[in-house]
Amino acid sequence: MTNLAVDLPGLRLKNPVMPASGCFGFGREYSDFYDLNKLGAVIMKAATGEARLGNATPRVAETASGMLNAIGLQNPGVEQIIASEVSFLEGYHVPVVANVAGSTIQEYVTVAEAFNKTPSVSALELNISCPNVKEGGIQFGSDPDMAAKVTEHVKAVSHLPVYVKLSPNTSDIVAMAKAVEQAGADGLSMINTLTGMQIHLASQKPTLANKTGGLSGQAIKPVAIRMIYAVKPHISIPIIGMGGIAEAEDVLEFMLAGASAVAVGTANFTNPYTCPEMINRLPGVLQQYGYESVQDAIGRGHNE
Amino acid sequence: MKERVDMTILSVKEIALDTMEMTLHHPYIAAAAKPGQFLYVLAEGHTLRRPISIASIDSEQETVTILFKIIGDGTRCLARLKPGMTLDTVGPSGNGFALQETSLQTALLIGGGIGVPPLYGLAHALHEQGVNVKTILGFQSKAHVFYKERFERIGQTYVVTDDGSLGHHGLVTDIVDEAGEFDYYFSCGPVPMLKAVTHQLQDQPGSISLEERMGCGTGACLACMIRDDSASGYKKICSDGPVFGANGVIL
Numbered sequence: 001m002t003n004l005a006v007d008l009p010g011l012r013l014k015n016p017v018m019p020a021s022g023c024f025g026f027g028r029e030y031s032d033f034y035d036l037n038k039l040g041a042v043i044m045k046a047a048t049g050e051a052r053l054g055n056a057t058p059r060v061a062e063t064a065s066g067m068l069n070a071i072g073l074q075n076p077g078v079e080q081i082i083a084s085e086v087s088f089l090e091g092y093h094v095p096v097v098a099n100v101a102g103s104t105i106q107e108y109v110t111v112a113e114a115f116n117k118t119p120s121v122s123a124l125e126l127n128i129s130c131p132n133v134k135e136g137g138i139q140f141g142s143d144p145d146m147a148a149k150v151t152e153h154v155k156a157v158s159h160l161p162v163y164v165k166l167s168p169n170t171s172d173i174v175a176m177a178k179a180v181e182q183a184g185a186d187g188l189s190m191i192n193t194l195t196g197m198q199i200h201l202a203s204q205k206p207t208l209a210n211k212t213g214g215l216s217g218q219a220i221k222p223v224a225i226r227m228i229y230a231v232k233p234h235i236s237i238p239i240i241g242m243g244g245i246a247e248a249e250d251v252l253e254f255m256l257a258g259a260s261a262v263a264v265g266t267a268n269f270t271n272p273y274t275c276p277e278m279i280n281r282l283p284g285v286l287q288q289y290g291y292e293s294v295q296d297a298i299g300r301g302h303n304e
Numbered sequence: 305m306k307e308r309v310d311m312t313i314l315s316v317k318e319i320a321l322d323t324m325e326m327t328l329h330h331p332y333i334a335a336a337a338k339p340g341q342f343l344y345v346l347a348e349g350h351t352l353r354r355p356i357s358i359a360s361i362d363s364e365q366e367t368v369t370i371l372f373k374i375i376g377d378g379t380r381c382l383a384r385l386k387p388g389m390t391l392d393t394v395g396p397s398g399n400g401f402a403l404q405e406t407s408l409q410t411a412l413l414i415g416g417g418i419g420v421p422p423l424y425g426l427a428h429a430l431h432e433q434g435v436n437v438k439t440i441l442g443f444q445s446k447a448h449v450f451y452k453e454r455f456e457r458i459g460q461t462y463v464v465t466d467d468g469s470l471g472h473h474g475l476v477t478d479i480v481d482e483a484g485e486f487d488y489y490f491s492c493g494p495v496p497m498l499k500a501v502t503h504q505l506q507d508q509p510g511s512i513s514l515e516e517r518m519g520c521g522t523g524a525c526l527a528c529m530i531r532d533d534s535a536s537g538y539k540k541i542c543s544d545g546p547v548f549g550a551n552g553v554i555l
Contacts, residue, residue, distance in 0.1 A: 025524030029543070032305060032522070045526075053529075053537055058517040060527040062352040062378065069519065074526045076536065202375075217351045269520045270351055272308060272394060 002283035003293035006040075006261050008238050009186040010123035010161035011095050013040040013261055015279050016294050017251065020242050020265035021046055021099035021125060021165075022071065026085035027092075030272060036092045038276045043263055044085065046101040046127050049110045051077040056209035061198045066217025066244070067266055068196050070210035073101050078114045086118055095122040097163070105153050112154045112162075124160050125240075126151065126185075129167030129192035141167035141192070144179035151183035161186035163240060168194050168223055177231040189240045189263065190231065191224045217266040218244040225257045232258030232299055246274065248281035252289060256301030306397050306522070307332060310390040311343075314367060316383065320443075320450040322374040323418070324383045325359070326391075327367050333395055334366040339425035340400030340513055340547045343370055344521040346392040347381040353394065354378050355518050355542065357492075359421035359451075360428060371421040371450070397521055398546050401426050401490060401511060408435045412486035414476050414501050416442040416493025422513055423492055424451055431458045438462075438486060440479045442493065446470035477504050491550070499555045510550035516541045530554070 004015035018041040024030055027042050036042065054074030061068045075081065081098075089096050098115040102108040108126065115121045128150055129141035140146045151164055164180040166173065168191040177188055193214025200207040224243025232239065241259025245251060246267040254262050267274040282294075291297045311328035319325045333343070337358050344353040360369045374383050385391065401422075411430050415423040420441055427437045437459035443449045446469035455461040462479045463471030472479060476493075477500045489510035491501045498512050519527035523543030531554040532539050539545060539553060 023520070023525060025520075025526075029520070029522040029524040033308070051536075053531075054526060057527075057529055059529070060352065060517050060519045060525075062350060065351065067351050067519070069525075069527065071526050074529070074538075266351060269353070269525065270346065272520075272522065 002286050002291070003295065004279070004282060006294050008240075008260055011041055011097070011261075013095065015040045015282065016255070016261035017275055017279050017282070018043055018097070018261065018263050019268060019275055020263035021127065023265035023268050026081070027089055030268070033272045034276050036089075036094055038279055039094050040261060040279075041095040041097055041122070042089055043097040043125055044081065044089075044099055045075055046073050046099040047075055047078040047081045047111050047115070048073055048101050048103075049078060049107045051075065051080065058208055059210070061207040061213065063196070063198060063215065063217070064219060066215055066219035067269075068198055068208060068213035068215055069193070070208045070213035072210065078111045082114060082118050086120055090120045096120055097123045097125050099125045099127050099165075100154070101127040105150050108150055109153050109157055113157050116158050116160055121160060123186075124154070124158060124162045125189055126154055126162055126164045127192075129165050129169070141176075142170050144172075144175050147176055148179040148183035151180045151185050155184035163187040163189050165189035165192055166227075167192045168220075168227060173227045174231055174234050177235050181235050181237050185237060187238045187240060188231070188235070189242060190228050190259075191220070191243045194220055194223065216244070218246055220244050221250065225253060228254065228257040228259055229301065232302065246270070248278045248285040251278060251282055252285055252291075252297060255294060255297040256299070258299045258302065260298050305336070306395050308392070308394045309333060311368070311393045313385055313387050313389050313391055315387055316385055318383075319371070321447040323371060323448065323450055324374065325369060325371050326382070326385070327369045328391060328393070329365075329367050330393070331366045333393065334361055334363055334368050337361050337368055337396040338400035339403070339429050340422050341396040341398050342546060343368070343393045343395040344397045344518070345382065347378040350378050350381065352519065353521055354382070355397065355515070355521060357422040357513070357546070358396065358425055360425045371418070373418045394521060398542055399544070401513075401547050403429055403433070408487050410436040410438065410486045412480070412483055412489040413437060413439040414480070414489060414491040414493070415439070416476060416497040417444065417448070419493030419497075419513070419515070420451060423490060424454060426490055427455060427458045438483050440464065440476045440483060442466075442476040442497065443470070475500065477501060480504060489550070495555055502550045502555065506551065511547050512550050513547045514541050514545055514553070518542050
C-alpha cells in the first residue's frame with residue numbers, strides 16, 4: 001500500500017495534491033465535477049482587504065504549452081470570502097489554505113488577522129508575487145528585504161502557519177527563500193507565474209487588456225523544477241511545488257526536486273478532473289520508480 | 305449539469321469562408337443541451353479549451369451541431385478533425401436562452417458573423433412553439449454567409465453584408481425598423497454590434513449572448529467577466545451567461 005500522506009506545518013495532507021490558488025475559485029464549481037474530499041487540501045483564490053473588480057478583459061490568452069493571465073486579484077474581499085466561501089468548504093474534510101494578498105503591509109496584516117479568526121482555515125499562503133496588479137504583489141516578491149518585512153508583519157499576528165509564495169521574476173531565488181525563512185516563514189510555495197506578453201497579430205496589440213500577464217502551464221515546469229532544486233539545500237522549511245503540473249509523473253518530479261507537496265493550477269482548465277485523476281495514478285507512479293511513500297521521494301533528486 | 309465526455313464526430317464541413325460546421329454524437333449532451341449553451345472543446349495539444357456555441361440539437365439522432373470560424377491555431381486544429389474521431393468536450397456549458405416566454409407572438413433575432421449559430425437553434429425552438437420569427441443576419445461579405453436558407457424556411461429573413469456583396473449594404477441596425485413589430489428580441493454577435501443593437505432597442509425587452517476568452521469555462525477563474533449594476537458589480541460570462549438580459553450588463 002503506497003502511503004500518500006504528508007504532514008506539513010498546519011496541514012495533515014492525505015495526499016500531496018491540492019488545487020493552486022486562483023485556478024479553482026473557492027471550490028464550488030469543481031464540486032460539480034467531483035467530491036472535493038479527494039483532494040489533499042484546497043488553496044483558495046487570493047483575498048484582499050476590500051472587494052476588487054480586477055482588470056479589463058481579455059484576461060487570458062493561450063500560449064505554446066501554457067497560458068497568460070491577468071485577472072488582477074478580483075475577489076469579493078476577505079470578510080465576504082469568510083462568510084460565504086470558507087463556510088462552503090467547511091462541508092468537506094479537506095484542509096483549507098487561505099491565499100493572502102494586498103497593496104500594503106497593513107492590508108496583508110488585516111487579511112491575515114481575519115483568517116486567523118476563522119477556525120476552518122488551516123494555513124496562510126502569502127501572495128507576494130502577483131504580477132498583475134499595479135501596487136503590491138510583486139513589489140514585495142522581487143526584493144528580499146520587502147519580502148522579509150511583509151512576512152515578519154504577518155507572522156507577528158498569525159498563529160496559523162505562513163507559506164510564502166515566491167515569484168520566479170527575481171534574479172536570486174535562493175536569496176528570496178532564505179530571507180523569508182529567516183523572517184519566520186513556515187513554508188514556501190514555488191513558483192508563481194512568470195511575467196509575459198503576447199501580441200495579437202490581427203489587432204497588432206497586446207492580447208491581454210492588462211498588456212502583461214503571468215505565464216503558467218506546462219511551459220514553465222522546468223523553471224519551477226530548477227528553482228525548487230536550487231532552493232532546497234539552503235532551507236529547512238518545506239516547499240509546496242507548483243508550475244505546470246499536469247500528470248502524476250510531474251508530482252514525482254517536483255518531489256525529487258525538493259517539494260513536499262504540490263499545487264495544480266492551469267491543468268484544471270484543460271481537464272477539470274486533473275487533480276483526482278492525478279491522485280488516483282500517483283501510487284502506481286511512485287511504485288514504478290521504487291517508492292513506497294511520498295515522504296521517501298522528497299528531495300531524492302539531490303542524492304549523488 | 306455539464307459533464308466531460310468524448311463526443312463522436314459525424315461530419316466536418318466548410319459551409320462558408322473559414323466557417324466550419326461539425327456534427328457530434330453523444331446521447332447525454334444531445335439530451336441535456338439547450339439553445340444558447342456552448343460546448344467547451346479541447347483541441348489536442350492545447351492548454352485552454354474553446355467555447356463554441358451550439359447551433360442545433362437533434363434529440364432523435366442524439367446529435368449536436370456546432371459552427372466555428374477558423375481564427376487561429378486552435379480552431380485550425382479543430383477544423384482538421386475527421387468523422388469517426390472524438391472531441392473532448394465539457395458541456396453543455398452556460399445558460400441558454402430563456403424559452404418560457406410562451407406569450408411571445410413575434411421574436412426578432414439579430415445575429416452578426418459567428419454570433420449567428422446560437423440564434424439558429426433558438427429560431428428553430430421558437431418556431432416549434434408557434435412564435436413568429438423574424439431574423440436579421442449580418443456578415444462581412446457574401447463568401448461569409450451561411451444558414452440563410454435555413455432561416456428563410458423558419459421565417460422572414462434579412463441579410464446584410466459589410467461590403468454589399470449580398471443583401472443590404474450596411475449594418476444590421478439599418479434593417480430593424482423595416483423588420484417591423486416584435487415583442488422580444490435576441491441578439492448575438494461582436495460587441496460593437498451588440499452595443500448598437502441594445503442602444504437602438506433600449507426600450508424593448510431582449511436578450512443578448514456574449515463571447516469572451518475563457519480560462520476554466522466553469523466560473524472559477526474569473527477570466528470572462530462582464531460588468532453590471534449588481535452588488536458584486538460583475539457577471540461571469542461562462543457560468544452566469546453567456547445569455548444575459550439586454551440591459552442587464554454593461555457592454
